[in-house]
Amino acid sequence: MVEIVAQNELSADAMDHSAWFAEGNDPYFLLRFPFARKRFLAIRLTACDGEIEPKIYINKGRGFREEDSRAVGRSKDLLFVLDVGRVGTIGSVRLDPATEPCRFAMSVEEFDTTSAVEHHVAEQSDQTSGLECIWLAKLPRFRTSLPILSFRRKSSALQNYIRTTASLAGEISVSTAPPVAHPWLSIVVPVYNAPARYLNELVSSFLEQDTTGTELILSDDGSTAEETLGWYAARKHDARINCILNPANGGIARASNAGLAQAKGEWVTFLDHDDVIAPQGLKVIRKAIEVSPKAEFFYTDEVVVNDDLKPTGLLLKPAYDPVLLSGVNYINHFSVYRRERLRALEFLRPDFDGSQDYDLLLRYLDGLDDSQVLHIPYPAYWWRRNGKTYSRTFLGKATDSARRALHEHFERKRKPNTILPALTDTLHRVNFKNDTPASCPKISIIIPNKDSYELIAILLKGIYEGTDYANHEVIVVDNGTTDPATIELYQEYARRYPAFQFHIKVAPFNFSRAINDGIARASGEHFLLLNNDVEIIGRDWLNEMVQCLNYDKVGIVGAKLLYPDRRIQHAGVIVGFGGLAGHWYLNKPETFGGPMNRLHLRSSMACVTGAVMLITRECAEEIGLWDEENFAVAYNDVDYCCRAYKAGYRIVWTPFACMIHHESVSRGSDKSGERRARFEVEKANLRRLHGTRDFIDPASHPAYSRDRSDPKLVTGTPSVVARTWFGRTLTSSRLKSGANSATRRDVVISIHDVGADSASSIHE
Numbered sequence: 001m002v003e004i005v006a007q008n009e010l011s012a013d014a015m016d017h018s019a020w021f022a023e024g025n026d027p028y029f030l031l032r033f034p035f036a037r038k039r040f041l042a043i044r045l046t047a048c049d050g051e052i053e054p055k056i057y058i059n060k061g062r063g064f065r066e067e068d069s070r071a072v073g074r075s076k077d078l079l080f081v082l083d084v085g086r087v088g089t090i091g092s093v094r095l096d097p098a099t100e101p102c103r104f105a106m107s108v109e110e111f112d113t114t115s116a117v118e119h120h121v122a123e124q125s126d127q128t129s130g131l132e133c134i135w136l137a138k139l140p141r142f143r144t145s146l147p148i149l150s151f152r153r154k155s156s157a158l159q160n161y162i163r164t165t166a167s168l169a170g171e172i173s174v175s176t177a178p179p180v181a182h183p184w185l186s187i188v189v190p191v192y193n194a195p196a197r198y199l200n201e202l203v204s205s206f207l208e209q210d211t212t213g214t215e216l217i218l219s220d221d222g223s224t225a226e227e228t229l230g231w232y233a234a235r236k237h238d239a240r241i242n243c244i245l246n247p248a249n250g251g252i253a254r255a256s257n258a259g260l261a262q263a264k265g266e267w268v269t270f271l272d273h274d275d276v277i278a279p280q281g282l283k284v285i286r287k288a289i290e291v292s293p294k295a296e297f298f299y300t301d302e303v304v305v306n307d308d309l310k311p312t313g314l315l316l317k318p319a320y321d322p323v324l325l326s327g328v329n330y331i332n333h334f335s336v337y338r339r340e341r342l343r344a345l346e347f348l349r350p351d352f353d354g355s356q357d358y359d360l361l362l363r364y365l366d367g368l369d370d371s372q373v374l375h376i377p378y379p380a381y382w383w384r385r386n387g388k389t390y391s392r393t394f395l396g397k398a399t400d401s402a403r404r405a406l407h408e409h410f411e412r413k414r415k416p417n418t419i420l421p422a423l424t425d426t427l428h429r430v431n432f433k434n435d436t437p438a439s440c441p442k443i444s445i446i447i448p449n450k451d452s453y454e455l456i457a458i459l460l461k462g463i464y465e466g467t468d469y470a471n472h473e474v475i476v477v478d479n480g481t482t483d484p485a486t487i488e489l490y491q492e493y494a495r496r497y498p499a500f501q502f503h504i505k506v507a508p509f510n511f512s513r514a515i516n517d518g519i520a521r522a523s524g525e526h527f528l529l530l531n532n533d534v535e536i537i538g539r540d541w542l543n544e545m546v547q548c549l550n551y552d553k554v555g556i557v558g559a560k561l562l563y564p565d566r567r568i569q570h571a572g573v574i575v576g577f578g579g580l581a582g583h584w585y586l587n588k589p590e591t592f593g594g595p596m597n598r599l600h601l602r603s604s605m606a607c608v609t610g611a612v613m614l615i616t617r618e619c620a621e622e623i624g625l626w627d628e629e630n631f632a633v634a635y636n637d638v639d640y641c642c643r644a645y646k647a648g649y650r651i652v653w654t655p656f657a658c659m660i661h662h663e664s665v666s667r668g669s670d671k672s673g674e675r676r677a678r679f680e681v682e683k684a685n686l687r688r689l690h691g692t693r694d695f696i697d698p699a700s701h702p703a704y705s706r707d708r709s710d711p712k713l714v715t716g717t718p719s720v721v722a723r724t725w726f727g728r729t730l731t732s733s734r735l736k737s738g739a740n741s742a743t744r745r746d747v748v749i750s751i752h753d754v755g756a757d758s759a760s761s762i763h764e
Helices: 112-128 158-171 196-207 225-237 251-260 281-291 339-344 356-365 396-413 453-465 486-494 511-521 542-551 594-601 619-622 635-645 673-690
Strands: 003-007 010-012 019-022 028-032 040-047 055-058 069-071 077-083 091-098 102-111 133-134 185-192 214-221 241-246 269-270 295-304 312-316 335-338 372-384 417-420 428-434 445-447 472-478 500-506 528-532 532-538 552-564 568-570 573-574 581-583 601-605 611-615 650-663
Touching: 040 511, 069 225, 069 635, 077 112, 102 112, 133 552, 158 281, 158 312, 158 372, 158 472, 185 281, 196 225, 196 312, 214 251, 241 251, 251 295, 251 339, 269 581, 281 295, 281 372, 312 372, 335 339, 335 356, 335 372, 335 673, 356 396, 356 635, 372 601, 396 428, 428 472, 445 453, 445 511, 453 472, 453 635, 472 486, 472 511, 486 500, 500 511, 500 552, 511 528, 511 573, 511 601, 511 635, 528 542, 542 552, 542 611, 542 650, 552 635, 611 619, 611 650, 635 650, 635 673
Parallel strands: 077 133, 185 214, 185 269, 214 241, 295 372, 445 472, 445 528, 472 500, 552 650
Antiparallel strands: 003 028, 010 019, 019 102, 028 091, 040 077, 040 102, 055 069, 055 091, 269 335, 295 312, 295 335, 417 428, 528 611, 532 650, 552 568, 552 611, 573 581, 601 650
């Protein structure tokens, strides 16, 4: 029987157990088989979107080496047939399913005879057109030398990152801790039938922390396992651990509440009984609290580990984002609360078991200012992912509890709503009910154009015939059309729709001037900028963008844009990429979810593209005109969003408004001649006015590289990784603008130098 071990952020789809997500650094499967086995393995890989590029590593008795790998190029559907022999001391194969994040299906079958596997191949080929079959015959079966005990080609970026950040954390200093009688932190752990090994590892991770003044409270939920009860008996005289033995099983929330009732710390956090605290984790949290005395809540990053506590992935989180939080509890562990505020909330609610932490978090954050919620970008929590957690075991119940918690959260804000599935079914989309005239405000749609009959005809048809939002006006700002067909098209729409207007004035193309002209003519409550090369493919797009204005402080909303081949063109703009700004996850498949599947959810950004951008009138009036002098063509949307971000407006990106963008079809490239010279000037203007070279975007993470659309984990020597990692306050990551500078809501961060100006113009 083949054992399949998934490594490095390979996760099974909760809704389809044959499907997998590859998201981390260098994900792979390890296929293990016993000494005596069936002769053939048939491994089928099918890309759910686009193509994949797998690679197989053959074990020749010295582990998995690059020179022993077999790459087969890109394909949609592949069937590998491996002849591993009926017996052998070599009992493993490594399969790297893809070279980039993707979703795919995999199946593995075993066959004893050549005729059986040939019949399987023929049957699969008959059923699926285009299936590519790869035969790997007579793989090595016996070792000729001692094995190299490693499945990695080199020390992984993940391992380097964990090692380097722990080393840096060891160098920070904190003030003298209070006496144990008055701890600064209480760690509450609900326990139920935990193996002694888990409890020993948990307690060891606590006792080995390089800080004092903390307490560990184990609140047992009526365990019946002899191993767990025996562990308590052996620890009953250990004054460092407070064990509360509740007489009956009441669920996670009640057990946690029993622990909270005995907590003495000013701050409280939670730990699961099968997880551990990372080295230096509590000291980093202590330092964060010291340098941010006005904060009310902190959260950290997480390392994903297997059952043996070997790291397999990272959860690197953005700065606090209540919009993203409405789709997924990305905050999770560690969540560090003030005990007195928790007490006022009466702790956890048992009716929300499975998502009791999500419910508590939403209630706790109600009424807090964003500046009081701080992210600590240090992986202080090691999360053992073994598929046995309550929320995994009872996924349906946990999802229902999460949606009830979200519903009540927005009801408390007096925002009627229903909670729907997101693009990932187990995640969430808040549907704000449109039952008042104010929920369907008049939108002024502003379209810069010149000639381009085919493009503008498609766009206008989509607005008037393919959009379920009637309260709008359309204003075409034209800088010199001479094409008779385009002019006739304008006139026809003006005859049919009184709210349609067009204005032709011969002038050099200046996107900022066109937008300013359109806004000056607009009568709507909000303004929607639309490039002429956008194609509408769903009827609800405008209603969705308007719905996003229901979140607090929203001034700008952006949409998901796809290239004509359905790969991602715009999933938000990251300020600071290449020292400038650039699109996130460019060219990924349409269904690509990104880290934590966050591209399947609404989220806050520092910038979205001007190709499809909704701006509230309030924001437009405060921010003022688009900059016609410094950003005539490129980076005008980045400049505008940066100004809005610094003024305190929230910028939301939504995947639920999705369109095709035929990027720059009507205007051409900026890579030669006068356009190139102008482009270089506008890049310099962006750096000068907004300090983008050193800005760490709140939607990203300080540990991600800033030289590419698909960011990678930055590792290296401590001096490189931590140029400003620890001990810096919020001023470390700032958009330049004097007294109104905007910052990330991180406590400690890292800044990495990026020399390449790799970003392209945003709205084109």
